[in-house]
Amino acid sequence: MKEIPSDIGSKRARVVLQECGLINDPTALSCEDIAYSRGVTDIKALNIDGSQGRIMIDGNEAIISYDNKIYNEGKRRFVIAHEIGHFELHRELLNNQVHNDDEKTLSEWYAKGPHEKQANKFAAELLMPSHLYIEKVGGQIFNLDLIKSVADFFQTSITSTLIKYLSLGDFPIAIIFSNEGKVEWSSFSNDFLLQYVPKGMDVPENSVAMDFYDGHQLPNEPESIEALDWFLHDFNVKKHAEVGFYEQCIQLGDKAILSCIWND
Ligand SMILES: [Zn+2]
Structure with a gap:
């Protein structure tokens, strides 16, 4: 709890x-x-x-x-x-x-x-x-629709609602904010498997975020990615090479997006 x-x-x-x-x-x-x-x-x-x-x-x-x-x-x-x-x-x-x-x-x-x-x-x-936030997200699988509905309920921004999820959600996630193809900040649930994405890093080639910077529409559903796509600078990445990760993105500005990442 x-x-x-x-x-x-x-x-x-x-x-x-x-x-x-x-x-x-x-x-x-x-x-x-x-x-x-x-x-x-x-x-x-x-x-x-x-x-x-x-x-x-x-x-x-x-x-x-x-x-x-x-x-x-x-x-x-x-x-x-x-x-x-x-x-x-x-x-x-x-x-x-x-x-x-x-x-x-x-x-x-x-x-x-x-x-x-x-x-x-x-x-x-x-x-x-x-206490209300926990009621809203408790026991629910993480996805952006959940966050959007919580943000609607509280009349809050997607970003602040996601930040709160890092400490109160039941599923560990990572959030990575990029602007014009570069990482500006990232933040992680304490129990997310990986904990490091360097500031200033180029958005990786095989990420959903990169599809957006390449001019494609963001998909509505989460897509499968590998740990190495985003976390190649994390010392622990090799330990989790077999784990399946998902990425789902939301556009926050002309050239800014937030990537949410979680695992099976
Ligand atoms: Zn102030």
């Missing part, structure tokens, strides 16, 4: 959900209404270049802004939830400051320092309370 996370960010989010009466129904209030009910004084969509969100705290005033060029509703909700996280966890620290968040502070893989990680954990738990 998977456990509810006990890090400081997730714990604080669960307190907020409890106090707002949302613990079993996290979409009953918009992120904006949650923020206002906690004491945020204003939320604005602005043209912010180079950042996706920001919070400005000055005594009793707290203003959250997010970039008006974020078109994905799940992402927009995550950015606001991240800023609510700073408001809940780092209010004193950020007093008299403007804190800016960009692609790096908002992602699990680049976020430096404890505060960004705490705000990201907070956001993931606020939007997808773990």
Whole structure:
């Protein structure tokens, strides 16, 4: 049985959900209404270049802004939830400051320092309370349709929903994000057989991801691949040469895709 996370960010989010009466129904209030009910004084969509969100705290005033060029509703909700996280966890620290968040502070893989990680954990738990998430995915075979339906339920982005699956799903998976044919980041369930794909690596020749970069349509179903296709830099790859792996991809931008990989 998977456990509810006990890090400081997730714990604080669960307190907020409890106090707002949302613990079993996290979409009953918009992120904006949650923020206002906690004491945020204003939320604005602005043209912010180079950042996706920001919070400005000055005594009793707290203003959250997010970039008006974020078109994905799940992402927009995550950015606001991240800023609510700073408001809940780092209010004193950020007093008299403007804190800016960009692609790096908002992602699990680049976020430096404890505060960004705490705000990201907070956001993931606020939007997808773990006990509900476990109910949704428990005992179900992994596939992207499952993740899409969970993302629909929580009104979250596919990426944040997949990240949560790494720790709460019943099937170990790897997720690899590539852009213009190069790996930008990867992340793994703790019990996935292989754990290493170097950043900057070219998308491998025989992968489903490569088909996409070659101009083909992404298949709707998972396809068989071999461990060596993606994991040739992992020391343990030879041990798992006989294991059958699957890859299924989802397009996230003009030239960006996320590959999900799991085994039999
Ligand atoms: Zn931040």
